[in-house]
Each structure stands twice: as C-alpha cells, then as structure tokens.
Amino acid sequence: MSDKIVQSAHFDYTGSKLGMWLFLFTEILLFGGLFLLYAVYRSLYAQDFHNAAQGLSTALGAINTIILLSSSLTMALSIVALRQGRIKYSIVLQTITILFGLAFLVNKYFEWSGHIHEGIYPNSPELLSRSHGEILFYGLYYVMTGLHGIHVVIGMAVIAVVLSFTARGTVSSESFNKLENAGLYWHLVDIIWIYLFPLFYLIT
Amino acid sequence: MEEQIVHLGRTKTYMTVWLSLLALTTITITAAGMHLGRFSTLTAILIASTKASLVLWYFMHLKYERRLFKLMFLIPIATLTVIIGLTFFDIWYR
Numbered sequence: 001m002s003d004k005i006v007q008s009a010h011f012d013y014t015g016s017k018l019g020m021w022l023f024l025f026t027e028i029l030l031f032g033g034l035f036l037l038y039a040v041y042r043s044l045y046a047q048d049f050h051n052a053a054q055g056l057s058t059a060l061g062a063i064n065t066i067i068l069l070s071s072s073l074t075m076a077l078s079i080v081a082l083r084q085g086r087i088k089y090s091i092v093l094q095t096i097t098i099l100f101g102l103a104f105l106v107n108k109y110f111e112w113s114g115h116i117h118e119g120i121y122p123n124s125p126e127l128l129s130r131s132h133g134e135i136l137f138y139g140l141y142y143v144m145t146g147l148h149g150i151h152v153v154i155g156m157a158v159i160a161v162v163l164s165f166t167a168r169g170t171v172s173s174e175s176f177n178k179l180e181n182a183g184l185y186w187h188l189v190d191i192i193w194i195y196l197f198p199l200f201y202l203i204t
Numbered sequence: 205m206e207e208q209i210v211h212l213g214r215t216k217t218y219m220t221v222w223l224s225l226l227a228l229t230t231i232t233i234t235a236a237g238m239h240l241g242r243f244s245t246l247t248a249i250l251i252a253s254t255k256a257s258l259v260l261w262y263f264m265h266l267k268y269e270r271r272l273f274k275l276m277f278l279i280p281i282a283t284l285t286v287i288i289g290l291t292f293f294d295i296w297y298r
Contacts, residue, residue, distance in 0.1 A: 013210070014270070017269075017273070018272075018273070018276075021273060021276060021277070022276075025276075025277075025279065025280040028280045028281075028284070029280055029283065029284065032280070032283075032284040032287070032288075035288075036284075036287060036288050036291060039288060039291075039292075040291060040292075040295055043292075043295065044295070058233065058236075062229065062233060065229050066226065066229065069222060069225045069226060069229070070222070072222075072225075072259060072263050073218055073219070073221075073222040073263075075263070076213060076218045076262075076263045077215060077218055079213065080212065080213050080214070080215055080218070083212050084212075180265070183263075183264075184264055184265075187259050187260075187263045187264045188264075190259055190263075191255075191256045191259050191260070194252050194255045194256050194259070195252050195256070197229075197232075197252075198232055198236070198248035198249070198251070198252050199248070199252075202232065202233065202236035202248055203236075203244075203245075204236050204237075204239050204240070204244045
C-alpha cells in the first residue's frame with residue numbers, strides 16, 4: 001500500500017495529459033495549414049473542385065467514416081473496461097480498434113489503386129491534361145488523405161504498444177494514462193477525417 | 205499529495221454519442237445530395253464541427269477535464285480562425 005502512494009506521488013497525471021493535448025494542438029495546426037490551402041484553392045477554383053470530386057466514391061468515403069467512428073467508440077470503451085479492471089475485455093477492444101484502423105487502410109488502398117489505375121496521381125500525364133483546379137484538387141487529396149493515413153498507421157502502432165503494456169500489466173486500472181493518451185491521439189485522427197470526408201467526397 | 209479523482213466515462217453515454225455520430229454522417233450525406241447551392245459548404249462544415257465537438261467533448265473527455273484544458277483548446281482554434289480569416293481578407297479584397 002505505502003509503495004503505491006510513493007509511486008503515485010511522483011506521477012503527475014494532469015501534466016501527462018496536458019503534454020498530450022499540447023502535442024495535439026500542433027497536429028491541429030499542421031492539418032489546419034492544409035485545410036487553409038484547400039479553402040483558398042476551392043474558393044478560387046470552385047467549378048474545377050466540383051468536377052474533380054465526382055471522381056471520388058462517396059460510398060468508400062462513407063464506409064471509412066463509419067469505420068473510424070466505430071474505432072473511436074471501441075477506443076473509448078477500452079478505457080472504461082481497463083479502469084473497471086476488466087483487463088481482457090480492454091485488450092479485446094484495443095485489438096478491435098487496431099483492426100478497424102487496418103480496415104480503414106485496406107479501404108484506402110483500394111481507393112488509391114483505383115485512382116492510380118485510371119491514371120490519376122500527382123504529375124500523371126492524364127491529370128496534367130486536366131484543368132488547373134482539378135490538378136490542385138487531386139494534389140490536396142493525395143497529400144491530405146496520405147498524411148491522415150500516416151497518422152492512422154502511427155495511431156495503430158501506439159495502440160499496439162499500449163496493448164502490450166496492458167498485457168504485461170504496466171498499463172492497468174491504477175495506471176491508465178498511457179491508454180488515455182493513445183486514445184486522445186486516435187480520436188484526433190478521427191476528427192481530422194470527420195472534416196476530410198465532407199470536404200473531399202461530398203462537394204456538390 | 206493532491207487527490208486526483210478522474211471521471212470514468214459510461215458505456216451508455218459512449219454508445220449514444222456513437223449513434224449520434226452515425227446519424228450525423230447520414231444527415232451530411234443526405235444534405236450533400238439535396239444540392240443546397242451556396243449553403244452546401246456551410247452545412248457540411250457545421251455538421252462536421254458538430255461531430256468533431258461530440259468526439260472532443262465525450263470521447264476525448266474534455267467535458268470532464270478541468271477548466272484549464274477547455275480554455276487551452278481555444279488557443280489553436282483562435283489561431284486557426286485568425287490565420288484563415290486574414291488569408292481570406294487578402295484573397296477577397298486584393
């Protein structure tokens with residue numbers, strides 16, 4: 001008992017979370033810069049963006065939205081399970097979250113392969129023959145969904161590490177801040193997709 | 205030592221939030237199909253921001269954090285607003 005108190009006295013729970021939030025702010029500004037580029041070019045080339053967006057599949061985008069929203073749910077529930085001491089259930093939920101991330105990426109792979117097969121990728125002859133606005137649209141599409149995809153991969157890796165900590169007992173119902181911080185990152189990745197989906201797939 | 209009571213989220217709340225997020229996704233897709241013209245972008249952004257707020261407030265636990273976290277979150281939002289606002293002043297009135 002006394003052991004535990006000494007250990008927790010050296011641990012700053014609020015500080016740990018504060019640090020994570022500060023990092024998330026830098027992520028918001030990173031994507032914010034790209035959203036700014038998108039907003040400016042869309043306002044300058046509204047019709048081109050409209051035409052280019054017809055090439056994207058709303059269904060694929062919607063499926064990926066549902067996948068990421070569900071993965072956020074399993075992430076949040078895994079924290080509840082961990083804190084209730086249901087370690088195995090938490091591990092299952094963390095695994096499902098990683099699998100949702102994988103499903104998102106597989107979906108994305110087929111989507112990108114489809115575009116590349118049609119000859120639409122940065123600097124491709126087919127794309128360069130199109131209007132200026134369409135070239136910008138697909139440039140932003142590849143950069144923004146690509147950067148978001150990298151974040152999904154990093155998020156999956158972080159959850160996998162926390163998962164191994166949970167299995168070893170380093171992360172437990174008494175020490176759950178690592179899982180919470182991994183969750184914060186994962187939810188932020190979800191939020192970014194919440195904006196990417198309507199801005200790229202639902203332009204009318 | 206400062207006692208730290210950390211709020212435990214409830215499964216029922218999370219399920220409700222998840223269902224609301226799915227419903228809002230359906231709404232934004234339906235709204236995009238209705239061709240609202242110049243309001244379509246505004247509608248899409250408003251729905252996306254509602255979804256983002258739900259994720260922030262409940263999934264990311266901001267509702268239960270101390271005030272410092274809530275106030276701090278305004279900093280990146282204000283920064284982005286200023287940057288985007290000033291850029292559009294330049295684009296529209298150049």
